[in-house]
Amino acid sequence: MSDLTRLTLKGAIEGLKSKQFSSAELTEAFIGAIEAGNPKINAYVLTTFDKARAQAAESDRRIAAGEARALEGAPLGIKDLYVTKGVRTTACSNILGNFIPPYESTVTQNLWDDGAVMLGKLNMDEFAMGSSNETSCWGPVVNPWKAQDSDVNLTPGGSSGGSAAAVAADLCLAATASDTGGSIRQPAAFTGTVGIKPTYGRASRYGMVAFASSLDQAGPITRTVEDSAILLQSMCSHDPKDSTSLNIDLPDFASFVGKSVKGLRIGIPDEYRLEGIPSEIDALWEQGIKWLEDAGAEIVRISLPHTKYALPTYYIVAPAEASSNLARYDGMRFGHRAEAASGLTDTYELSRSEGFGKEVKRRIMIGTYVLSAGFYDAYYVKALKVRRRIAEDFTNAFNACDVILTPATPSSAFALGDTAKAADPVQMYLNDVFTVTTNLAGLPGMSVPAGLDSKGLPLGLQVIGKALDEGTVLSIASVLEQAAGFSHKPAKWW
Amino acid sequence: MAIDVATVRKVASLSRLRETDERLESLAGELNGILGWIEQLNEVDVSAAEPMTSAVEVAAPLRDDVVTDGNKVADVVSNAPKTVDGFFVVPKVVE
Numbered sequence: 379m380s381d382l383t384r385l386t387l388k389g390a391i392e393g394l395k396s397k398q399f400s401s402a403e404l405t406e407a408f409i410g411a412i413e414a415g416n417p418k419i420n421a422y423v424l425t426t427f428d429k430a431r432a433q434a435a436e437s438d439r440r441i442a443a444g445e446a447r448a449l450e451g452a453p454l455g456i457k458d459l460y461v462t463k464g465v466r467t468t469a470c471s472n473i474l475g476n477f478i479p480p481y482e483s484t485v486t487q488n489l490w491d492d493g494a495v496m497l498g499k500l501n502m503d504e505f506a507m508g509s510s511n512e513t514s515c516w517g518p519v520v521n522p523w524k525a526q527d528s529d530v531n532l533t534p535g536g537s538s539g540g541s542a543a544a545v546a547a548d549l550c551l552a553a554t555a556s557d558t559g560g561s562i563r564q565p566a567a568f569t570g571t572v573g574i575k576p577t578y579g580r581a582s583r584y585g586m587v588a589f590a591s592s593l594d595q596a597g598p599i600t601r602t603v604e605d606s607a608i609l610l611q612s613m614c615s616h617d618p619k620d621s622t623s624l625n626i627d628l629p630d631f632a633s634f635v636g637k638s639v640k641g642l643r644i645g646i647p648d649e650y651r652l653e654g655i656p657s658e659i660d661a662l663w664e665q666g667i668k669w670l671e672d673a674g675a676e677i678v679r680i681s682l683p684h685t686k687y688a689l690p691t692y693y694i695v696a697p698a699e700a701s702s703n704l705a706r707y708d709g710m711r712f713g714h715r716a717e718a719a720s721g722l723t724d725t726y727e728l729s730r731s732e733g734f735g736k737e738v739k740r741r742i743m744i745g746t747y748v749l750s751a752g753f754y755d756a757y758y759v760k761a762l763k764v765r766r767r768i769a770e771d772f773t774n775a776f777n778a779c780d781v782i783l784t785p786a787t788p789s790s791a792f793a794l795g796d797t798a799k800a801a802d803p804v805q806m807y808l809n810d811v812f813t814v815t816t817n818l819a820g821l822p823g824m825s826v827p828a829g830l831d832s833k834g835l836p837l838g839l840q841v842i843g844k845a846l847d848e849g850t851v852l853s854i855a856s857v858l859e860q861a862a863g864f865s866h867k868p869a870k871w872w
Numbered sequence: 873m874a875i876d877v878a879t880v881r882k883v884a885s886l887s888r889l890r891e892t893d894e895r896l897e898s899l900a901g902e903l904n905g906i907l908g909w910i911e912q913l914n915e916v917d918v919s920a921a922e923p924m925t926s927a928v929e930v931a932a933p934l935r936d937d938v939v940t941d942g943n944k945v946a947d948v949v950s951n952a953p954k955t956v957d958g959f960f961v962v963p964k965v966v967e
Contacts, residue, residue, distance in 0.1 A: 480947035578927035592927050621932055690910040701887065708888070710962050712951035722963045727890040739889055743880070743899065744906060746887040757910070762923035764916050769924060803902060804909050820927030845928070 382407040383548040384867075387452060387605035390551050394441060394451045401434035401441070401451030401495060408453045408497055412549050418872040421534075421544040423458055423516040424466055425498035433495040440493065449612055450493035455550035457541050458499040459506060460486045460596075461585040465496075469587040470514040471504045473707045473733025475714045483585025484617045485554060485596045492612045497550050501540030504735045505704070506561055506589045509809035511539030512794065513737045521569060521791050522547040522868040525833040532791040532835075535565030535809075541599045542569040546868060552600040552609050556586060558593045559692055560787075560813030563825035566599050567786035567838030570827040570866055572855070573599040574606045577845050578820035579624035582617030590699035591622075593692075593817040603826060603856040607631035610848070626846070634849035635856045640674030642850065645779030649685035650812060655788045658831045663785050666828055666839045669861035670783065670854065678779045682771040687764050688815045689807060694748050694761035695818070700738075701745025707733060740803065769819040776844050781854050784812050786825040786838035812840055822848045826855045827864040836866065875903050 382404050385393065393399055409427050416422050430453060437451030461467050463482040468474040482490075490496075503513040510533040511519045519539040521532040523546070534543040538555035542565035545553050555562045557575035566573030574597050581596035588594065598609035611631050617623040646667060651660065667677055709715035709729030716728035734742070748757035775782065788811055792799070799806040816823035822845075825838040839858055843851035875883075877893075880900045884891050891899065945958040954961035 477951055480944070480950055579930070592925070618933070618935065622926070622928065622930075624928065624930070625933070684916065687913055687916055690913050693906060693910060694913075705888075709953065711949075711960055713953075715953035719963070722965050723888075725963045726888045730888050731890045734889070739887075739891075740899070740902060742887050742889065743883050744903060747875070747879075747883045747903065747907075750883065750886060759923055760913055760918065762925060763918035763921040764913055766921045766924040767916060767918065803906060818927075 383411045385551065386601050387552045387608055388602070390452055391449065395446055397441065401437040402431070404451065405430050405434040405453050405495055408550060412497065415547055415549055415872040418520065419522060419543055419547055419549070420517055420519050421501055421540040421547065421549055422455065422498040423468070423470065423501050423540070426465055426496050429465070430495050430497050437493050437495065447491070447493035449489060451495060452493070452551050453495040453497050454489065455497050455500045455541060455544045455553040456486060457502055457538055457554050457556060459502060459556050459587045460554060461587065462486055462496070462499070465499065467499065467587070468515070469505050470502050470516055471734065471738065472515045473714045473730070477712055481585065484582035484615065484619060485586065485613045488612050488615055489554070494612070500544055500553060503537035503539070504738050505587065505700070506537035506556060506558055507700070507737050507741055508536040509560070509564060509806055510794065510796070510799070511536040513735050515735060518794050519543045520794065522872065523569060523791060523835055524868070524871065525835055531794045533568065533794050535568035535791065537561040538565045538599060542566055542571050542573070545569070545571045545599050545601060547872065552598055552605055554596065554613065555599045556594060556596050557817065558589050558696060559817050560810035562597045562599060563813045563823055563838070563840060564787050564809055566825040567827070567836065568791040570836035570864065570868070571599050571601060572603055572606050572824070572826055573597060574610060574824040574848065574851070575816065575822060576610060576614060576848050577822045579622050580614045582615060582620040582623045584617055584619040588703040590696040591703060592699060593696060595817070603852060603859045604632060604635045606824070607635050607852050629849055631848060631852060634852040637853040638674070639670065639853050639857050642675045642781060642854070643678045643779040644670050644675045644854070645678050645680035645775055645782040647680050647682045647685065647775070647782060647784060649682050650784045652788065652811065656831070659785045659788065659837065662829050662837050662839065663783070666783055666858055669858060672861070673857045680775040680779055680782070682775055682815070684764065684767045684771050685815060688768055688818055689811055691761045691764045691768065691818060692810070692814045693744065693807060694757050695765060697741040697745035698749050698758050699745070701742045701749065704738070704742055765818050768815060772819045772821060781850050782842040783854070784840045784842065786812060786840040788812065790831045790833065790835035790837055816842050821845055822851050824851050824855050826858045826862070828858055828862040829864070830866060875900055875907065
């Protein structure tokens with residue numbers, strides 16, 4: 379085995395089980411890759427190599443004893459949004475400063491219970507608010523991909539930019555991520571990786587730093603569709619500590635990978651053909667349709683009439699929930715407290731103003747405004763009603779189709795420090811135009827790399843499924859993966 | 873519904889955020905841009921729509937009213953900026 383860091387999660391688990399290499403060897407290979415590459419890519423904001431070595435040793439003991447669990451010995455990266463006991467967790471915000479959680483998130487506990495190894499905590503936009511990773515208090519992640527004949531640093535997308543970049547640059551086998559408006563699928567599309575956001579309620583939100591609680595959902599970023607199925611299986615569970623966690627049986631997600639899609643009806647929504655998006659995106663979409671037709675699926679034109687209202691709805695609902703969730707950062711019980719302040723209100727205001735970054739403050743203020751007396755009905759309640767219409771669009775569409783195919787993003791990765799997007803928040807928000815609808819409706823959505831654009835940068839297709847039907851999404855995604863044969867890797871410059 | 877600087881100042885205060893006058897001014901422009909873009913929701917007829925408050929339609933689960941956790945004073949205060957004897961130390965509230 380020449381380079382262990384390039385294995386798939388599935389390949390690594392099998393290689394470990396058949397004792398082709400040990401978890402200690404695999405873990406050391408990743409530690410070496412991180413030490414060499416992370417100073418340039420900035421995917422990890424904290425490494426936990428001592429912990430990784432101890433976990434790897436325990437995994438090797440278990441494998442030798444024939445007691446291997448589902449993810450035994452597999453080195454993973456963890457988005458810094460997940461609370462990890464005894465390991466600094468900041469959600470990439472200065473307001474959490476040096477927060478050392480005294481408890482573990484349910485999702486990460488599930489991974490450790492299945493034998494996974496933690497390499498460290500991954501960079502992200504502050505509180506997951508961003509589409510370029512530039513709002514992180516630890517500085518942006520640099521996309522391992524560069525455009526042809528260009529040395530310009532590109533964004534890996536956001537908010538799970540560290541997760542996507544680490545998987546693309548072989549700095550972990552796979553990573554946890556989270557998605558509130560597209561934060562798994564957009565970075566996956568920008569880095570040639572695979573990402574799935576399951577149905578709302580599949581994974582526990584306990585111990586995930588909250589952004590917008592009715593939209594936040596955990597999910598993996600991986601190299602293959604099958605790897606996503608494997609990691610998703612471990613991340614999801616019913617959890618009494620999250621009242622929105624669904625108490626239902628989990629299907630065997632991996633069993634859907636490679637299944638025939640013959641006779642399945644694929645919905646193609648007219649409203650996702652947007653003006654002003656590159657023709658390459660449309661062409662890739664057409665290619666995806668053709669691949670599924672070739673696999674025996676039936677193509678159906680559908681209408682999701684309220685699509686254009688999804689982003690404005692999101693930018694009321696998400697900031698409203700965020701302004702409420704982030705009220706807990708008051709400088710009293712944990713996190714940053716301004717030392718220069720005198721008196722209670724002064725301490726609140728100064729601690730929060732020093733601790734939160736610009737985009738987070740902007741969203742808190744939008745949220746506070748739309749919830750304030752006199753505007754609550756006109757903005758917040760109105761948005762909740764439009765949200766209902768958006769969800770109904772999907773219910774109606776799924777009468778005529780089994781799954782929906784769309785582009786994942788309106789562009790390939792753009793440059794870090796894009797001045798137009800920095801100057802106009804709405805331009806940045808438009809990144810999530812294809813992904814945000816599924817968060818509002820609570821549906822599963824998956825991004826699969828399907829090709830390169832003329833600049834040599836990856837583009838993704840998105841598969842949207844019915845609630846709780848991740849299985850069909852995985853079957854369709856694996857057909858697209860097979861047909862696209864996407865095996866491109868970024869040229870190594872780090 | 874254009875927002876002026878005085879409104880932004882009020883919203884900042886409700887948000888327990890303190891911004892410089894210069895920043896309040898530019899925030900007024902940014903918030904107007906965002907809210908102007910959001911105004912398009914007025915085109916949607918929502919007369920018969922119920923507000924959607926949850927992504928999945930499930931009744932809130934109930935559990936037995938029993939203690940499941942506790943006696944973790946050291947954990948609870950372990951990240952506090954200031955503590956004394958297991959208590960949070962906060963700024964003086966009553967003059």
